[in-house]
Amino acid sequence: MAANIQAGREEACTAPAAPAxxxxxxxxxxxxxxxVGESGGRVHRLHGKAGAPELYLKHGKDAVADDIGHEMVKLRWLADYLPVPAVTQFVRTQDEAWLLMTALPGHTAYQVMAARPDLQGAVVDALATFLRRLHVIPADACPFTSEHPYRLARARSRIDGDLVDEDDFDEERQGWTAQQVWQAMQDLLPFAPDPVVTHGDFSLDNLIIQGGDVVGCIDVGQAGIADRYQDLAIAWNCLGEFGPALQRRFLARYGIDQVDQRKLDFHLMLDELF
Structure with missing residues (x-):
């Protein structure tokens, strides 16, 4: 079994208790x-069954169970527009939820960029192309909202509930409190929204690469209508690990000639609170 385990990202385990x-x-x-994941629930990879595809299982309780239920609905909606995991089974009880999904073939964008520096430029181009594909989905067809007033209300609730991990803030905000992040965000408001269908967490770990192309996205629980910088900011921030030249290349390939620094900073800080 150990040979099939993705080093540093998962550990072998036995099957957890689950509904029939x-x-x-x-x-x-x-x-x-x-x-690796930070969803608050448990994520398992199911593998090694002869003739059967790999699967993923998400399981959570209480508020996390609600999030898993929302992700199930969004997966089924997005499947009409983009390659996403197919829902195999979904079970919801009063307090818990289990979501069983097919695995997408390939590796995460982060894995490819870390293992193959020679492919980093091509991966960045593929990410930008896929994001444009996402952002041209008709917004009036999307039943989900992730617009910043909605997410601000959720962020405020997380701050008040002492649910924000202040130790996990980006380097430029190390030592800040969640309340300081909140206040800095207020200083950047208002701004004119540019609503599109967004992924909500367009990170390198959530985009799957195969054969040089993005073949799908995972972890779509935050998907919904929001300003396009919701996705641009998270991708830009992730690419910072690989250097500013790739950050600039991503934005240019997407079609951003002049960066809206106010929106970029706002969405980077908003992400700190989740």
Whole structure:
């Protein structure tokens, strides 16, 4: 089993307790638990079953169960427009939710860029192309909102509930409190929104690459109508690990000639609170 485990990102485990429908659909698989995600729930990769595709299982309780339910609905809606994991099983009880999905073939954009520096430029171009494809989905067809007033209300609730991990802030905000981030965001308002259908967490870990192209996206629980900088800011921030030249290349390839620094800063700080 160990040879199939993705080093540094997951660990082998036994199958967790689950409802009968989930247990039946996952019979015969080997299990690995994700050790990277920050969703608040548990993510497992199911692999090693002869003749069967890899699967992923998300499980959570209480508010996380609500988020998993929202992701299930969004996956089914987005499937008409973009390649996303197919929902295999979904079970919701009063307090818990289980979402079983197909795995997309390939590797995350982060994995490819870290392992193949020679492909970094091509991956950045593919990310920008895929993001443009996402952002031209008709906004009036999208039933979900992630606009900044909505997300600000959620962020305020997280601050008041002491749910923000202040130790995980980006380097430029190390030592800040969540309230300081909140106030700095207020100083950047208002701005004119440019609403499109967004992924909500367009990070290098959530875009899957195969054969040089983005073949799909995962973790779509934050998807909905929002300003396009919601996605641009997160991707730009992730690419910072690989250097400013790739950040500039991404924005240019997407079609941004003049960066709106106010929106970029606002959405980077908004992301700190989730």
């Amino acid at each position: 429908d989930i247990t039946a659909a996952s019979a015969g698989y080997l299990w690995a638990r994700d050790t």
